[in-house]
Amino acid sequence: MTASKLMSESEAIDRFVEDGDSVYVGYTSAAYGLCQAIVRAGKRDLEAIGGSVGPQGSYLFLSGCANLVRSGYVAAALRPGIVQDMMEDGSLKFEDYSNQAIALMLMAGALGIPFIPTRSFLGTDYLRAEYQEHPGGFLGDKKWAQMESPFDGQKFVALPALRPDVAVLHAQRADEDGNVQAWGHMGDAKWAYWAAKKVIVSVEEIVPHEVLASDPGRTVVPGFRVAAVVHMPYGAHPSGCSGYYDFDYGFQARTSTRITGSREAWQAFADEWIYGVRDRAGYIAHLREVFGQDALDGIRADAGQTPAGGVRYGYASQLRFRM
């Protein structure tokens, strides 16, 4: 009924990511393939957003595509290296929140309310007056506000609603209309699907609409909120996708976790695994070339459970109104 939203990763990024956009980069639904496509497209002045920003988000600032990050955890800043340097020299501005804060702020954005109260942050140094203007920050006094409840005077922290310009996420399956189904623990993905102004989803499988409609409780976002769907097997690699493949710790050890140590290490990684391939299919082909089919066999999701117990969404086809 609606035009298909299925497109290539490069088309999705070209059409729906603009220079200057704030980009939710995922966490448990880490969109590695889409983030690499953004780097390949050479977008500029982006902001990376996520409760926790993993390596895929760091690609955006390591490559110079992003110069802002709003997060509760930046994995690449955990150890000395380029990212810590960037945060020090001002080439990467940052706002420190927490996982709960980002999740709630996305929820507030999705709900269309101006802010959301939290009782977290009370008693912390985050709220100290002298830290409210941080040389590395970019939000100034719009970052949070301390308030009291109009009903009982209870103290709380107001977190501003967050509506990323675009969210890139990876999920298990979708149909061509952009209806997306995902399962397993979801992190802050659910609310990102609803908070972002534009949603780009890469999925392991494209399935007929009837498959999704047979179990609509599994749908996390309806197609009318999704701008683009990209069919991208292994789109989360070297992160995992429940039911398909697990985290590739071997690959991470060899590549991702070391890439922030030096500019040379980053460049070598990017040249081989981002710029050196055309798209995610090329990336996976290269993975096979370098490590053999074993690279994929080794992360196959061979354990875990399938739903048992019948579920039926049923109603009566004929009703009686009078007895």
Place this chain on the structure above:
Amino acid sequence: MTASKLMSESEAIDRFVEDGDSVYVGYTSAAYGLCQAIVRAGKRDLEAIGGSVGPQGSYLFLSGCANLVRSGYVAAALRPGIVQDMMEDGSLKFEDYSNQAIALMLMAGALGIPFIPTRSFLGTDYLRAEYQEHPGGFLGDKKWAQMESPFDGQKFVALPALRPDVAVLHAQRADEDGNVQAWGHMGDAKWAYWAAKKVIVSVEEIVPHEVLASDPGRTVVPGFRVAAVVHMPYGAHPSGCSGYYDFDYGFQARTSTRITGSREAWQAFADEWIYGVRDRAGYIAHLREVFGQDALDGIRADAGQTPAGGVRYGYASQLRFRM
């Protein structure tokens, strides 16, 4: 591992509903059987809560068990009769909200935050100063507050968090530990499961824990938040339960929708269908006696869909950390 939470409806009500409690009575997860058990137990001074309060909630105030109602819609007040009279003569105090308001207030209660902003109600007469003290109301000036966002001055209405003392809900299935699974559109049930201090759930089926754990994304509340589980087939009748049976409009036409017309009509209904039976099993047996097996066959959920398309929650049993 934990003690079973499975018990009879009378034990659940005796142990977990106290005089003076506020009681969420369900909407799409209408707990008709549990509400009738509350009436049978003769609890007093209750408050009925629900985005929309259907006949099952009205049983509480028609019977004299409840004298307060907080809701966006009271079905029994739609037409002249006892409930309109009670709202006029003060024997039923009420607070007028809306479906969105009650759902958001339950969410705020579940989230442990003091209030939740909404942009609904702006521009309505609900907020008119002269209506803030209503002779039929009971919340006074703690009902809502008009505020402005600390970030952009945007106007909003603050709704206070709502934590019912107890929630009674009906769902498709649970295990003995009180882990509950439900599917189909959920109304405000999801947040009631988490907002209420005590949760009592009646279910169509008790299943082994393994069935639920095989598809944990379908679980709506974990057992540690549930006080009691009651195995109660047809516990939502004459409302429906997706996958099991549909609304019994015939029964409703004959009984429920007429019961608020007069004290006599209510008493006749209550004597036959509430006080005249021992429990929900007795109610269903009586339904069969009066209307024949056809009463149940006629509402059987014979149409609808079962999930197609394989779902697997998988991971790799063995991981490689180095390549």
Place this chain on the structure above:
Amino acid sequence: MTHAEDYTLAELMCVVAARSFPAKGVVMLGMGLPVLAGTLAKLMHAPGISLCTEVGAFDWTPPEGLTRAPIGIHDMLLNDGSAMVSDMVDALGTLLMGGNVDLGVLGAAQVDRMGNLNTLVLGDYRQPERRLGGTGGNTEIACLARSLLTMMPQERRRFVERVDFNTSPCYITGPGSRRQAGLQPSGPNRVVSTFGVFGFDTPDGGETGSCEMVLEAVFPNMDPDIVKLETGWNLRIADEVSELEPPTVEEIALLRRLDPHGFYLVPGRY
């Protein structure tokens, strides 16, 4: 396309409302006749719309072999054919308040000159002549949907100068009042009654213009003066009032097939 010969005013209202749906967009259906009109629209006039309900059905496509329109917004058959099912916070919060609903379709007990609705009380709120069931999700749909389609039997006691209680704001007291209240613009809005179709005199969703209701089209053989008689204020009539195309045989047949139990269109109800 043959015109039907025999139909009630309520049926006519449903058919005209169904024809008024946009070709696409996200639609939230309120309680009552909007569900029937929305189902008819989706099946016949506007297959591209995404029908949603406040209890949590998203983008419902009537399944093959549909035996009835949903009875109320909570009919379990809405799970069959929906792209997603979830809950009320997702529907009335995330979807609606989040700004995703293009059109809300509503009924009420009263509508007034500025399009505001009343679902709560007749008379003074503190000493009402009569309580009603309550607003349900009507309030938020009126506050937050981008545009509104209201279905209302044409009766003088229902079309009033000013609603007894404004549960569901349209243009409130006139130009600028939505903005002053903190609401976004609303429109273009429409009222479909059992006599005709009304628009509102505002080019920009309530900021300028008089914002009052204007009769734009009448049902077959209906005189605008009769509409005025069943309207509780001095109703403005558009310079050109068109006469609506009568319902077709197909529309009436489908409508009746969708209401096999007379839940919506039982004679005398409207």
Place this chain on the structure above:
Amino acid sequence: MTHAEDYTLAELMCVVAARSFPAKGVVMLGMGLPVLAGTLAKLMHAPGISLCTEVGAFDWTPPEGLTRAPIGIHDMLLNDGSAMVSDMVDALGTLLMGGNVDLGVLGAAQVDRMGNLNTLVLGDYRQPERRLGGTGGNTEIACLARSLLTMMPQERRRFVERVDFNTSPCYITGPGSRRQAGLQPSGPNRVVSTFGVFGFDTPDGGETGSCEMVLEAVFPNMDPDIVKLETGWNLRIADEVSELEPPTVEEIALLRRLDPHGFYLVPGRY
């Protein structure tokens, strides 16, 4: 029950932490060693606890044939054996902020005399000596769980008089300061290090008492004076310091089976 002969201090810390879990209650596991200790506790010492993670696993029971403890809080194997899986708002909002978490288990870069943690920066926040990864969910778990179990290698640079940046408040600046900040009482709280176990001097969750950390038990053959040497303030020692039972062969064997890849306990890491 035979005592193990060969184990590292990090292994000892995990075993002692696992033994410190309550018999039941809802537990939220922070990043790092808490996941390993929590898995060990659930399997061996406290089968009645309900393990939860901030990404959305609720009440996880390790499945039969478990080949590893979860690697991080986001390991997909946490979907296998959980009674419910959902998302971060449900876990850190509904579950945690809603008041349902009895115990939070945390690690950090620094802990101070009042039990506060730091996960964000070393040195001054505006001109840090070193940035760290960030707090993740550590802040809210410290603010909102009813009690805390902190796991921390015993090093003078980590046990500091006052954390460089208080990301995760325990007793903040002493008695009454949680209440003044708007937080609920917290406790009884415990810190398990590579040298011993610490409690806090407060009978009521931070309202009275000095609220400072007190050494209550030491690891086998550990002298309290050594603990003082690796603590950055004048550490208070309980009147009676007990010596902890050494780990058993079974505990160490299971612990190692749970970390087959050396993700947690690779030598030299702690």
